[in-house]
Amino acid sequence: xxxxxxxxxxxxxxxxxxxxxxxxxxxxxxxxxxxxxxxxxxxxxxxxxxxxxxxxxxxxxxxxxxxxxxxxxxxxxxxxxxxxxxxxxxxxxxxxxxxxxxxxxxxxxxx
Amino acid sequence: xxxxxxxxxxxxxxxxxxxxxxxxxxxxxxxxxxxxxxxxxxxxxxxxxxxxxxxxxxxxxxxxxxxxxxxxxxxxxxxxxxxxxxxxxxxxxxxxxxxxxxxxxxxxxxxxxxxxxxxxxxxxxxxxxxxxxxxxxxxxxxxxxxxxxxxxxxxxxxxxxxxxxxxxxxxxxxxxxxxxxxxxxxxxxxxxxxxxxxxxxxxxxxxxxxxxxxxxxxxxxxxxxxxxxxxxxxxxxxxxxxxxxxxxxxxxxxxxxxxxxxxxxxxxxxxxxxxxxxxxxxxxxxxxxxxxxxxxxxxxxxxxxxxxxxxxxxxxxxxxxxxxxxxxxxxxxxxxxxxxxxxxxxxxxxxxxxxxxxxxxxxxxxxxxxxxxxxxxxxxxxxxxxxxxxxxxxxxxxxxxxxxxxxxxxxxxxxxxxxxxxxxxxxxxxxxxxxxxxxxxxxxxxxxxxxxxxxxxxxxxxxxxxxxxxxxxxxxxxxxxxxxxxxxxxxxxxxxxxxxxxxxxxxxxxxxxxxxxxxxxxxxxxxxxxxxxxxxxxxxxxxxxxxxxxxxxxxxxxxxxxxxxxxxxxxxxxxxxxxxxxxxxxxxxxxxxxxxxxx
Ligand SMILES: Cc1cc2nc3c(=O)[nH]c(=O)nc-3n(C[C@H](O)[C@H](O)[C@H](O)COP(=O)(O)OP(=O)(O)OC[C@H]3O[C@@H](n4cnc5c(N)ncnc54)[C@H](O)[C@@H]3O)c2cc1C
Ligand code: SF4
Numbered sequence: 001x002x003x004x005x006x007x008x009x010x011x012x013x014x015x016x017x018x019x020x021x022x023x024x025x026x027x028x029x030x031x032x033x034x035x036x037x038x039x040x041x042x043x044x045x046x047x048x049x050x051x052x053x054x055x056x057x058x059x060x061x062x063x064x065x066x067x068x069x070x071x072x073x074x075x076x077x078x079x080x081x082x083x084x085x086x087x088x089x090x091x092x093x094x095x096x097x098x099x100x101x102x103x104x105x106x107x108x109x110x111x
Numbered sequence: 112x113x114x115x116x117x118x119x120x121x122x123x124x125x126x127x128x129x130x131x132x133x134x135x136x137x138x139x140x141x142x143x144x145x146x147x148x149x150x151x152x153x154x155x156x157x158x159x160x161x162x163x164x165x166x167x168x169x170x171x172x173x174x175x176x177x178x179x180x181x182x183x184x185x186x187x188x189x190x191x192x193x194x195x196x197x198x199x200x201x202x203x204x205x206x207x208x209x210x211x212x213x214x215x216x217x218x219x220x221x222x223x224x225x226x227x228x229x230x231x232x233x234x235x236x237x238x239x240x241x242x243x244x245x246x247x248x249x250x251x252x253x254x255x256x257x258x259x260x261x262x263x264x265x266x267x268x269x270x271x272x273x274x275x276x277x278x279x280x281x282x283x284x285x286x287x288x289x290x291x292x293x294x295x296x297x298x299x300x301x302x303x304x305x306x307x308x309x310x311x312x313x314x315x316x317x318x319x320x321x322x323x324x325x326x327x328x329x330x331x332x333x334x335x336x337x338x339x340x341x342x343x344x345x346x347x348x349x350x351x352x353x354x355x356x357x358x359x360x361x362x363x364x365x366x367x368x369x370x371x372x373x374x375x376x377x378x379x380x381x382x383x384x385x386x387x388x389x390x391x392x393x394x395x396x397x398x399x400x401x402x403x404x405x406x407x408x409x410x411x412x413x414x415x416x417x418x419x420x421x422x423x424x425x426x427x428x429x430x431x432x433x434x435x436x437x438x439x440x441x442x443x444x445x446x447x448x449x450x451x452x453x454x455x456x457x458x459x460x461x462x463x464x465x466x467x468x469x470x471x472x473x474x475x476x477x478x479x480x481x482x483x484x485x486x487x488x489x490x491x492x493x494x495x496x497x498x499x500x501x502x503x504x505x506x507x508x509x510x511x512x513x514x515x516x517x518x519x520x521x522x523x524x525x526x527x528x529x530x531x532x533x534x535x536x537x538x539x540x541x542x543x544x545x546x547x548x549x550x551x552x553x554x555x556x557x558x559x560x561x562x563x564x565x566x567x568x569x570x571x572x573x574x575x576x577x578x579x580x581x582x583x584x585x586x587x588x589x590x591x592x593x594x595x596x597x598x599x600x601x602x603x604x605x606x607x608x609x610x611x612x613x614x615x616x617x618x619x620x621x622x623x624x625x626x627x628x629x630x631x632x633x634x635x636x637x638x639x640x641x642x643x644x645x646x647x648x649x650x651x652x653x654x655x656x657x658x659x660x661x662x663x664x665x666x667x668x669x670x671x672x673x674x675x676x677x678x679x680x681x682x683x684x685x686x687x688x689x690x691x692x693x694x695x696x697x698x699x700x701x702x703x704x705x706x707x708x709x710x
Pocket of ligand 2: 094347349350355358361472473
C-alpha cells in the first residue's frame with residue numbers, strides 16, 4: 001500500500017508502533033475488513049487505507065473528525081515521504097557541513 | 112510596601128535587542144536587570160517541534176496561554192477577505208502576517224538567520240516613506256561589531272562585488288561563506304549574466320546568484336581580526352534544515368548565546384511582564400512595574416516595581432508601541448505605534464527540470480540582488496530575491512500536502528512513492544522580500560475591549576499595502592515569470608482567496624498573495640526632529656531623556672535586507688551612548704555630593 005517493501009518498512013523501526021496506533025484508532029474489525037478488501041473498495045476501507053498510508057508517509061494520524069496529531073518522534077523522523085526523494089524530515093538528521101552542495105541521491109522505488 | 116529594587120538600567124525584553132544592550136552595558140560595569148515576559152523556553156524545543164503537526168515559527172514553543180505569541184495560523188483567507196483570531200486583533204484591509212515570539216530569547220530563537228547588511232542606497236531618500244537621520248558610514252563599525260557578536264559567515268569579496276557593499280580594507284567576516292546548495296548551483300548555471308526586464312524600468316537587469324551572509328557556523332576565517340581569527344560558539348552547521356524554528360545543532364545564532372556571555376552584573380527575570388513605565392514630573396522615567404506569574408496560573412500574579420536610572424524598551428516593535436501607549440509616554444510627535452512596516456513576501460514556486468534535493472541545509476543560502484537599488488525604487492518598491500531551499504513549505508506547506516493530494520486521487524503503492532519522489536524532490540521557491548515604506552496609517556493601537564490574561568489591553572493592528580508596494584509585487588511576479596522560463600522550470604504559482612492565503616489581493620486585475628517575513632518595524636521610528644519622530648538617532652525618546660526604545664521599531668525604512676543585523680548594529684551603537692549618558696550622570700552626582708558636602 002505504501003510502495004515500500006516490508007523490509008524497508010521494518011527498517012524504520014516504526015512498524016510495530018504504527019500497527020498498534022492503527023489498531024487503537026481504527027479497531028481490529030475495520031482493519032480486518034481492509035485486509036479483505038476487494039475491488040471496488042468501500043469508502044470506509046478507502047478512508048482507513050488513506051489514514052494508514054498517511055501515517056506511514058508523514059507520521060501524522062488524521063482520520064475522520066479527530067484532530068490530527070504526530071504519533072511519535074520516530075513516526076515523524078521515519079516519514080516515508082522524505083525517503084521518496086532521498087531526504088530527511090527537518091530537524092531529525094544532520095548529514096554534515098556542506099552536504100547540501102552535492103546532487104541528491106535518490107533510491108529508486110522497488111519495481 | 113517594600114522599597115522597589117534599584118538598578119542602573121532596566122531592560123524590558125530578553126530578545127535580540129535587549130540581550131545585546133544588556134551585554135554591552137553589563138560589560139561596562141552597570142547593574143542591569145532584564146525583564147522577560149515569556150518563560151525560559153529552552154526545554155525540549157526540538158522535541159516539541161518534531162511532534163507538532165504544523166511546523167510554524169512558534170512550533171518549537173510550549174504554548175503559554177498567559178503570554179501568547181502571534182502565529183501564522185491565527186490568520187485565514189477566503190473569498191470575503193481574511194479573518195484574524197488569536198492574540199492580535201486586525202482591522203486593516205489586509206493582514207499583518209508576521210509572527211513574533213514571546214519567550215526568553217524572543218523572535219530570534221526561531222529566526223532563519225539571514226544577515227545581509229543594508230546598502231548605503233537604503234539609507235538615502237527615494238521619494239517615499241521616511242528619512243534616516245544617519246547613514247551607512249555611521250553604522251559601519253557597528254555592523255562589524257554585530258557581525259562579531261552574532262558570528263556571521265560570508266565572503267567579503269562576494270558581498271563587495273555582488274551587492275556593492277563598501278567594507279574597510281582588509282575586513283573579512285568572522286567565518287567563511289557557507290557552501291551553496293545544489294539548487295543554487297542549478298539556478299546560477301541557468302541565470303548568471305542573463306537579462307530580464309522589469310515592467311517599471313527602462314533597461315534590462317542582469318541576474319546573478321549571490322551568497323547571503325548567514326548567522327550559522329561555518330569554518331572560521333583565520334584572517335579575521337587582523338589574523339587573530341574567530342572562535343565560534345556552538346557547532347558547525349550540519350544541515351538539519353530546521354533553522355526556523357529550531358536548530359538542533361546549536362549552529363544558528365540565537366540571543367541566548369549573547370545571554371551566555373552576560374557578565375554577573377546582568378540579572379534576568381523571566382515570567383515578568385512589564386505593563387507600565389513610570390515617570391516623574393520632570394519627564395524622566397523612573398522605572399517599571401511588572402506582573403510576575405507562574406506558568407498555568409490562570410492569570411494570577413503579583414505586581415512588582417523596580418526603579419532605574421535608565422529604562423530600555425526592547426519588547427519587539429508591536430509590544431514596544433503597546434507598552435508606550437499603555438504608559439502614555441513618548442508620544443509628543445503622535446507617531447507612537449504608527450508606520451508599522453514589514454517585508455511583505457511574494458512567493459513563487461515550481462519544479463526544476465531535474466531533482467535538486469530540497470530540505471537539505473539552511474533555508475536559503477543565496478539570493479538575487481539586482482532589483483534592490485537604482486532609479487526603479489522611485490517608482491515601485493524594490494525587492495530582494497531569496498532562493499528558497501525548503502521546497503514549497505513557506506509557499507503552501509510541508510510535503511504532507513502532496514501526500515494528501517495524491518491519496519485523495521487514490522494513488523497508492525509504488526505509484527505514490529514514485530510520484531511523490533518526482534514531485535517533492537524537484538520543489539523550489541523564490542521569495543521576493545519587498546520593501547514597504549513607512550505609512551502613518553499602518554499602526555498599532557490598544558484594544559480596550561479585549562484584554563489579555565492579566566487584564567491589560569491587547570494590541571490592535573491596522574495594516575495595508577500601498578500601490579507602491581503592490582507595483583513592487585507586480586514587478587517581482589514578472590521577473591519571476593522570466594526566471595522560470597530561463598530555468599525551464601514548471602511554474603506552479605497560483606494565488607487564490609483560500610484559507611491558506613490570508614494575504615490574497617488583486618491589483619490591476621491580477622491576483623497576488625503575500626506572506627509576512629517576520630520583520631515588524633517602524634512603530635517608534637527615528638528621525639531628525641522631535642516633531643515627527645519618536646526617537647533620535649541614538650534611539651532615545653525625544654520626550655524622556657533616559658528612556659531608550661530599541662529594536663526594528665526604530666527603523667525609518669527597512670530597505671530590502673532582513674533587518675536584524677542592522678537592528679543589532681543600532682543597538683550596539685545606542686548602548687555606547689547609554690554608557691556615556693550614565694557616566695555623565697554619575698559624574699554629575701559625584702560633583703553634586705562634593706559640592707553639597709559640609710566643609
Ligand atoms: C519566522 C521568523 C524568521 C525571521 N528570520 C529573520 C532572518 O532570517 N533575518 C533577520 O534579520 N530577521 C529575521 N526575523 C526577524 C527577527 O527575528 C527580529 O527582527 C528580531 O528578533 C527582533 O528583535 P527584538 O529584540 O526587537 O524583538 P524580539 O526578538 O521579538 O524580542 C522581544 C522580547 O521582549 C519580550 N517582551 C515582549 N513584551 C514584553 C513585556 N511587556 N515585558 C517584558 N518582556 C516583553 C518578548 O517575550 C521577547 O522575548 C525573523 C522573524 C521571524 C518571526
Ligand atoms: S541547517 Fe541545520 S544545523 Fe544548520 S543552522 Fe539550520 S538547523 Fe542548524
